[in-house]
Amino acid sequence: MLSKALKELKEFARKEGLYGKKILLMFSGGKDSSLALYLLKNAGLDVSAITFIHKWSWKEPLPHMLKFTASMGVEHYIVDITEGLLKNAIGKKGPICIHCKKVMMKNAYWFAKVNGFDIIAKGDNANDKVKGALLDQWKGDHRLSNLPRIGIPILRPLINYTAEEVEILAEEARIRVFRMYEYGRRRQWREGCPLQYIDKEQIIREEYLDLAYEANYEISKIARKYKVRMSVRVPSFEIMCHGCNNEILKEANNVIKELKRRFANASSGKT
Structure with a gap:
């Protein structure tokens, strides 16, 4: 299954002219973003990782994330968004993740623009809400779109894979992530902060x-x-x-x- 996923990604990358483009992957260190990084790198694409942290982020997973990106041979940027999170969330109605995601996307856009990246990549899979609510508005291939409209294309290499398929692919790629043993969200075990x-x-x-x-x-x-x-x-x-x-x-x-x-x-x- 992993070799097939890599073959399909390579074909898609050639078709869309992704080779020669600089890709910035929003990397949380979880299974989805780790698998996305693995696929992009092994497909021969020019990918770097960016991780957003804040004062209340878990500290324990970060060394494991850095070890993984180093093993993949990719540049890994760490950006603190504490100030922006406070400015955009305090006094507003929750859930806080809505406000935090906006701050991360804004920072990803400006980091990409300033540092010459052509595309932002994310680890969204087919079980994520973005697959329906947002991407149904996109008439082209969901793997590469201009939604949300932030001024730079968004690449989602896992968007056609269910959470269960991501688990299988990650297992085949021998990807192990650090667990805080959170309750997580929805049916799949998705930790965050x-x-x-x-x-x-x-x-x-x-x-x-x-x-x-x-x-x-x-x-x-x-x-x-x-x-x-x-x-x-x-x-x-x-x-x-x-x-x-x-x-x-x-x-x-x-x-x-x-x-x-x-x-x-x-x-x-x-x-």
């Missing part, structure tokens, strides 16, 4: 960003210890878990109880 666990309808406040990181970092210790998938929403402190038993939930609730106490004290101005 702790800020996605701020309650969706919440008006975003900076203290919630701090709380989301602290709470989920503590919960991730338990999740990694027992190899279950677990996260906690804030400020509701709702625990979400795949694979938890009563013992694990009891341990998690003890952590949450202490976090609630500290948050209540901080909110009331106590020390």
Whole structure:
């Protein structure tokens, strides 16, 4: 399946004139973006990776991401978007991911323009909402489009593969990603950053960003210890878990109880 995917990508790249173009891949270090990087590089395309981080990003996966891009022999840029995220998200209604994605796309565009990249690439697959809601408006091949209209073409080498097919391809390519053992989103196990666990309808406040990181970092210790998938929403402190038993939930609730106490004290101005 992997050799077929590479053959199809090479044929597509020749047809669309991608050889000789500079491609900037938005690289999160997850399975999708890692597979996209693997395919683009092994198809002989000129690809570099860019990773956006902020104050509340997970620290643990970054060394593994850098090791992977180094093994692929691609340049890897790290850009901090903390200031832009605060400016565009605080005081607005969640979910925060909507605001964060806009900041990342804007930064990707300007980074690409300033540094001479011709195309921005993403790891979207066929299960992502972009496949229907956005790309149905595009009459051409969904792998390369001008949607969203940011002024530079977007390449999506995985857009015709389902999440399950991405898993198979990644396994065949021997791609291993670092796990924080988050609860993840939707059916596929997609980790991201702790800020996605701020309650969706919440008006975003900076203290919630701090709380989301602290709470989920503590919960991730338990999740990694027992190899279950677990996260906690804030400020509701709702625990979400795949694979938890009563013992694990009891341990998690003890952590949450202490976090609630500290948050209540901080909110009331106590020390």
